[in-house]
Amino acid sequence: MASGTLYTYPENFRAYKALIAAQYSGAQVKIADNFVFGETNKTEEFLKKFPLGKVPAFETKDGNRLTESNAIAYYVANEQLRGKNEVEKAEILQWLGFADSEILPASCAWVFPLLGIMPYNKQTIEHAKEDVTKALSTLNIHLLSKTYLVGDRITLADISVAMTLLQLYQYVLEPKLRQPYVNVNRWFQTIVNQPQAIAVIGNFKLADKTLEYDPKKFQAQSGKSKKEREHKEKKEQPKKEKESKKKEAEPAEELDAADEALAEEPKSSNPFDNMPKGTFNMDDFKRSYSNEDEAVSIPYFWEKFDPENYSIWIGEYKYNNELTKTFMSCNLIGGMFQRLEKMRKQAFASCCLFGTDNDSSISGIWVWRGQDLAFTLSPDWQIDYESYKWTKLEPSSEKTKELVNQYFSWTGTDKDGRKFNQGKIFK
Numbered sequence: 276m277a278s279g280t281l282y283t284y285p286e287n288f289r290a291y292k293a294l295i296a297a298q299y300s301g302a303q304v305k306i307a308d309n310f311v312f313g314e315t316n317k318t319e320e321f322l323k324k325f326p327l328g329k330v331p332a333f334e335t336k337d338g339n340r341l342t343e344s345n346a347i348a349y350y351v352a353n354e355q356l357r358g359k360n361e362v363e364k365a366e367i368l369q370w371l372g373f374a375d376s377e378i379l380p381a382s383c384a385w386v387f388p389l390l391g392i393m394p395y396n397k398q399t400i401e402h403a404k405e406d407v408t409k410a411l412s413t414l415n416i417h418l419l420s421k422t423y424l425v426g427d428r429i430t431l432a433d434i435s436v437a438m439t440l441l442q443l444y445q446y447v448l449e450p451k452l453r454q455p456y457v458n459v460n461r462w463f464q465t466i467v468n469q470p471q472a473i474a475v476i477g478n479f480k481l482a483d484k485t486l487e488y489d490p491k492k493f494q495a496q497s498g499k500s501k502k503e504r505e506h507k508e509k510k511e512q513p514k515k516e517k518e519s520k521k522k523e524a525e526p527a528e529e530l531d532a533a534d535e536a537l538a539e540e541p542k543s544s545n546p547f548d549n550m551p552k553g554t555f556n557m558d559d560f561k562r563s564y565s566n567e568d569e570a571v572s573i574p575y576f577w578e579k580f581d582p583e584n585y586s587i588w589i590g591e592y593k594y595n596n597e598l599t600k601t602f603m604s605c606n607l608i609g610g611m612f613q614r615l616e617k618m619r620k621q622a623f624a625s626c627c628l629f630g631t632d633n634d635s636s637i638s639g640i641w642v643w644r645g646q647d648l649a650f651t652l653s654p655d656w657q658i659d660y661e662s663y664k665w666t667k668l669e670p671s672s673e674k675t676k677e678l679v680n681q682y683f684s685w686t687g688t689d690k691d692g693r694k695f696n697q698g699k700i701f702k
C-alpha cells in the first residue's frame with residue numbers, strides 16, 4: 276500500500292485531492308511537520324528534491340518523489356478511484372485536464388483578487404466569470420443523467436473536479452449564482468459530504484454571499500510601483516527571502532536584492548544615507564541573528580544597539596478582524612517586505628502572526644536607522660505602512676526588552692492571548 280510524506284500548507288485544495296484519495300485507499304499519507312509555505316519549499320534541501328519549489332509534493336517511503344497534485348492523488352488512490360477499464364481511465368484523465376484547464380485558471384482569476392492575493396482587474400474577473408459559466412454549464416449537462424463524472428462510482432475525476440471547484444463554491448457561488456447548475460450542485464454536495472471527504476475538509480459550507488472586493492486587502496498589490504514590478508520580473512528566481520529560522524544563508528547574500536535596488540538609484544536617494552551611521556552595525560547584527568541562536572544574537576543586539584542613531588518600533592496591523600487564512604496573512608507580511616527592498620540596508624524586523632485561521636493578528640518589532648518613522652522618508656516605502664499602527668519604543672525600558680526578546684525569538688502571545696503561529700524576518 277502506498278505510503279509517504281505530503282508537503283503542503285494547511286487547507287490546500289490541491290493537497291486535498293491526495294488526502295481524500297488516501298481516505299478511500301487507506302494509503303498512509305503523513306503531512307510533513309513544521310512546513311511553512313514560502314520558506315520550507317524554498318530551502319535548498321526542498322529544492323534539491325522538488326526543483327520547482329511547489330506544493331503539494333510527495334515523497335514515498337522508498338524515497339521516490341512526486342509533484343503535481345493529480346499525480347500524487349493517483350499514486351495514493353485505489354483501483355476504484357483510478358477507473359475500472361481503459362475507457363474509464365481515459366475519461367478520468369479527461370476530467371483532470373478539464374479541471375486544470377477549464378476551471379482552475381478562471382477560479383483563481385475570480386477568487387484570488389477577492390481574497391486579496393492577486394490584483395483586481397474588472398475585465399479579467401468578468402472574463403473569468405464567463406469561463407466559470409461555460410465550465411459549470413458543461414458539467415451540468417454531463418451530470419443531468421449521471422451521479423458521478425465517470426462510471427457509477429466515485430473516481431479521481433469527482434475528487435479532482437470537486438476540489439478545483441471548492442473555492443468557487445466557498446467564496447463566490449452564492450445561491451443566485453449557483454441556482455442554474457442544479458446537477459452540479461447536487462453532485463458537488465454528494466462528493467464533499469462523503470465521509471472520506473469530510474475526514475479531510477470538514478463540513479463544507481456553501482457561500483451565502485459572494486465575497487466582496489476589498490481594496491485594503493488588495494492595496495499591497497495594486498500600489499506596487501512599475502519599477503518594483505520590473506525589478507521583480509528581473510529576479511524571476513525565487514526571492515532570497517531567507518527569513519527561516521534555519522538561517523542557512525549569510526546576510527550578505529540576502530542583501531543582493533537591496534543592493535540591486537540601490538544601484539538603480541543615485542546613491543543619495545536612499546534616505547538612510549543622510550543620517551549619521553552611529554555605532555550599530557546592522558549587517559553584523561543580521562549576521563549574528565542569522566547564524567547564531569537567539570540566546571547569543573539577542574544579547575548581542577542589546578550590547579551593540581545605538582539608541583542615539585537607531586530606533587525600535589512596534590507595528591500592529593489595523594485590520595486583524597479581516598484576516599482569514601494564516602497562509603494568506605503570511606503572504607501579506609511577505610508582500611510588504613518585498614516592497615521595502617531599499618529599506619533593508621538599514622532596517623531589521625521580526626513580524627509575527629499570532630493565532631489561527633479566522634482568529635489571528637499581525638504585529639512586528641522593527642529597528643531602523645534614525646529616530647523617525649522610516650516609511651515617511653521615501654514614497655517607495657508607503658504602500659503598506661498605513662495599514663499598521665506604529666509606536667516608537669523606549670530602548671531602555673524593560674517592556675521594550677521583553678517585546679524585542681519575544682519577537683526576535685518567536686515566542687509568546689499577542690495582546691489578546693493568541694499564541695505565536697509563524698514569523699517572518701525582514702533583513
Ligand SMILES: N[C@@H](CCC(=O)N[C@@H](CS)C(=O)NCC(=O)O)C(=O)O
Pocket residue numbers: 287289327328329330331342343344345
Ligand atoms: N500544477 C501543480 C500546481 C502547484 C502549485 O502551483 N502550487 C502552489 C501553491 S498551491 C505553490 O507551491 N506555489 C509556490 C511557488 O510558486 O513558488 C499542482 O497541481 O500540484
